[in-house]
Amino acid sequence: MAMSREVCEEYAKELEKLAYKLLGLIALSLGLPQNRFHGFFKDQISFVRLNHYPPCPVPHLALGISRHKDAGALTILAQDDVGGLEVKRKTDGKWLWVKPTPNAYIINVGDIIQVWSNETYESVEHRMIVNSEKERFSIPFFFNPAHYTIVKPLEELTNERNPAKYRSYNWGKFFVTKKKSNFKKLDVENIQIFHFRVPKSELE
Ligand SMILES: O=C(O)CCC(=O)C(=O)O
Numbered sequence: 336m337a338m339s340r341e342v343c344e345e346y347a348k349e350l351e352k353l354a355y356k357l358l359g360l361i362a363l364s365l366g367l368p369q370n371r372f373h374g375f376f377k378d379q380i381s382f383v384r385l386n387h388y389p390p391c392p393v394p395h396l397a398l399g400i401s402r403h404k405d406a407g408a409l410t411i412l413a414q415d416d417v418g419g420l421e422v423k424r425k426t427d428g429k430w431l432w433v434k435p436t437p438n439a440y441i442i443n444v445g446d447i448i449q450v451w452s453n454e455t456y457e458s459v460e461h462r463m464i465v466n467s468e469k470e471r472f473s474i475p476f477f478f479n480p481a482h483y484t485i486v487k488p489l490e491e492l493t494n495e496r497n498p499a500k501y502r503s504y505n506w507g508k509f510f511v512t513k514k515k516s517n518f519k520k521l522d523v524e525n526i527q528i529f530h531f532r533v534p535k536s537e538l539e
Pocket residue numbers: 384386400405412414420461462463473475
């Protein structure tokens with residue numbers, strides 16, 4: 336898939352606009368001013384990735400992408416009609432196939448919005464299963480705040496009755512640590528958002 340630097344940059348610029356719109360809607364849905372999150376993205380470290388998954392006769396041995404949650408704020412995913420993305424349903428732990436919808440994006444809320452919203456929003460666990468016959472392309476855009484952002488539940492959304500469910504953490508450090516395990520088929524990721532979860536016993 337040939338994509339020139341200019342096309343890639345233009346694509347990222349347009350998706351950034353879409354991401355700000357979504358962020359505004361999420362803020363409003365939480366009862367916050369529309370631009371509440373915008374400041375975190377002044378020096379954002381967002382990026383586009385071009386994924387190519389060649390066909391593989393033994394899919395379970397292939398790389399694909401093993402189960403994970405997106406660590407950033409939002410992911411906007413464009414995919415072709417092959418499919419292979421699965422999301423885990425929280426209620427019963429079942430993996431559900433995400434049916435490709437032509438000309439539609441898949442929007443993933445990431446861990447950061449889970450923490451900012453003190454779990455009103457939750458990032459979903461997902462994975463990518465390679466196809467035995469067809470190659471697949473996908474283009475995720477990862478919308479991430481500045482690396483120096485200290486992520487923690489927003490003060491407006493926490494109080495005595497609803498205490499912060501997460502300890503604060505440095506986003507850049509989290510990102511770099513996670514990167515070290517990227518694309519390895521680990522059963523357990525090296526750093527996960529629940530490591531920053533305040534234990535239930537301390538919340539009561
Ligand atoms: O290719 C896909 O559909 C998913 C990619 C993905 O989950 C990721 O890069 O974080």
